[in-house]
């Protein structure tokens with residue numbers, strides 16, 4: 001199999017497994033503790049049944065819409081993911097370029113390898129910036145200002161990672177703080193020569209949003225120790241208002257699983273919320289995102305946009321999220337696997353696969369316009385919930 005005949009996101013995952021060193025492949029393909037929430041994110045989509053309609057004119061179907069007022073070719077954004085530049089060299093730049101060409105938003109993580117400036121230099125349209133609130137407020141102020149200077153058109157404030165969920169695979173692989181380099185790592189990299197060659201061809205190897213912007217973070221060891229000590233345990237809703245004021249543009253609060261949190265986020269100024277359990281990487285035992293989506297949609301009403309992430313590995317899941325009321329979705333691993341499988345072209349392939357599946361699903365439900373997809377497409381009868 002190669003990129004050209006990869007038909008599903010799972011095909012891309014298989015390719016990525018062959019091409020990315022084990023520790024970084026595992027870093028993406030893991031959840032916290034038992035990984036039950038990671039698994040539930042995808043599995044719970046199977047409980048949703050769609051209504052089939054026939055004899056409907058299906059010409060000129062439209063998937064295009066807006067997310068936060070921005071035109072998108074399909075209601076899907078790339079989720080912020082840390083260390084994306086370790087799936088392949090310059091990973092953030094490659095993913096951002098694929099997203100830009102596909103006309104969907106790319107979100108750069110605070111914990112990215114390529115910096116905000118690196119991505120801005122290699123793209124022409126605005127992208128989105130994800131912020132982790134840290135104790136060093138002066139650094140956070142500068143970071144927000146840098147995102148503004150780079151023309152980022154929305155800020156995603158992640159609120160579910162002030163304390164770190166534990167991922168066993170990362171610890172076994174030595175991907176801990178500080179990172180430990182052992183012969184095992186050398187071996188894992190040596191067995192992926194193309195990955196190594198590309199890495200040797202770039203100077204972007206550490207957390208470039210932070211390195212060089214905070215004193216005493218010169219080497220990777222110091223940098224990771226500094227970062228781990230920085231997540232602010234005192235994050236409050238007032239901070240949402242503070243971030244919004246400083247950034248000046250739309251703020252999206254990420255990590256909402258409870259309607260009360262959605263309401264608070266909006267009260268303190270969020271224009272949108274992302275229903276998310278961090279891809280099952282934080283509270284293991286939390287419900288899947290799709291399970292809590294309807295309650296959040298009910299609570300939010302028309303006061304803000306509601307997005308969902310977690311377990312979107314097909315266009316069918318994207319459509320199911322819209323059927324249950326989401327305005328759009330974010331994809332994490334789906335694009336990371338594409339990236340590992342084939343760099344920028346691999347991310348494009350992931351976007352094409354999901355979009356194509358979404359289009360076919362929409363058509364088979366008898367819909368021509370993504371704006372018409374909603375609760376009316378849900379199949380329900382007495383058996384619902386029992387399968």
Ligand SMILES: Cc1cc2nc3c(=O)[nH]c(=O)nc-3n(C[C@H](O)[C@H](O)[C@H](O)COP(=O)(O)O)c2cc1C
Nearest residue numbers: 028079080081082109158278279309310311332333
């Ligand atoms: C490898 C990896 C790294 C991540 N890093 C971040 C991050 O830096 N900031 C953040 O807000 N979310 C991060 N997330 C969570 C994603 O933004 C998103 O919530 C999650 O991936 C969605 O689930 P999915 O991967 O099943 O699509 C990360 C997820 C993965 C898989």
